[in-house]
Amino acid sequence: IEFSAGPASIEVTDLRIKGAFQIALRPLVDALNPCGGITISCLDRPWIDLTIRTGSELVPNLYSVLRDIVDDVVAGLVVVPNGVA
Numbered sequence: 001i002e003f004s005a006g007p008a009s010i011e012v013t014d015l016r017i018k019g020a021f022q023i024a025l026r027p028l029v030d031a032l033n034p035c036g037g038i039t040i041s042c043l044d045r046p047w048i049d050l051t052i053r054t055g056s057e058l059v060p061n062l063y064s065v066l067r068d069i070v071d072d073v074v075a076g077l078v079v080v081p082n083g084v085a
Helices: 062-078
Strands: 002-005 008-018 021-025 038-042 047-054
Touching: 008 062, 038 062, 047 062
Parallel strands: none
Antiparallel strands: 002 008, 008 047, 021 038
């Protein structure tokens, strides 16, 4: 994943998410494939390991700021009651 704005660019090269996950198969339908959809959620805040490369070193502490943002965004998307469908 790569983002760029003007002279600065940010690239996430490696992303791993670890935690206790819940997989919900719903709705169940009356068909050959009885699963209408899959939702994946995390029961608590996941542990996230990522590698970030920046194209510009103009901003000090950029890695820690980006890491906090990614942690908050991923936790907001996958922690119960939210989930990825």
